[in-house]
Amino acid sequence: MKRKRIIRIALILLLVAAIAAPIAYRQYNRSVANKALNGIRSSAYRNEKMKAFETIAPSPPVIMIGNSLTDWFNDSALGVDGLVNMGISGDMTSALLDRLSLATKLKPGKIFVEIGINDVVERVSNEEITENWRTIISRIKNESPETKIYFLSLMPVDLPSTVLRWANSVNNTVNGLNEELKSICKENGVTYIDMHSALEEDGKLKKEYSEDGVHFTRAGYSVWVKVLEPFMEE
Secondary structure, eight states, rough: OOHHHHHHHHHHHHHHHHHHHHHHHHHHHHHHHHHHHHHHOOOHHHHHHHHHHTTEEEEEESSEEEHHHHOOOOGHHHHHHOEEEETTTTTOOOOHHHHHHHHHHTTOOOOEEEEEEEOOOOTTHHHHHHHHHHHHHHHHHHHHHHHHEEEEEEEOOOOOTTTTTHHHHHHHHHHHHHHHHHHHHHHHTTEEEHHHHEEEEEEOOOOOOOSSSBBHHHHHHHHHHHHHHHHOOO
């Protein structure tokens, strides 16, 4: 009798483990995916970057502002003297708006904006993303009217379904939002830069351009340089 009870308990525990394991695995994979997509989200890191931005001399020729894709870009490859990189890993459109004045008060000649993929991953609505894009453009125009604005398209990602089951929906959302961003830029006299087409293959980020499916390898950033160089020289 006692042996039967032990066997019954063991079977129940095995059943619970069998149910719990896939759930835990999915949660772990989603955690891994979010870390890859959002980069470093450290308040200490962000505060350190913000303090550094406050010391930048006014009137730089070019400012690049955005999330980890901008933050981790070796901007010296563009060969632009005085270029300022104001990327912060993990930034979303709302976070960029919170610190946009740090850029506009410098009155740069040009500003290149790259922002929005973290919003898509966090399932911020398309309406909120596009509204924030409009606000970013409006504020730059009002706060630094002589600055020429360039807006980079959202980039494709390449995350396997085992890591992020809805990776394909991310790319579908990116495609739709890029069309909206293109229209917003046209309406406001802003230069839209199609980075997506240069980085995409079969609807996803080309494998050789990334090791984690989101952030770029040297080969990926070499594409950035090739696409951006003509706009830097305008």
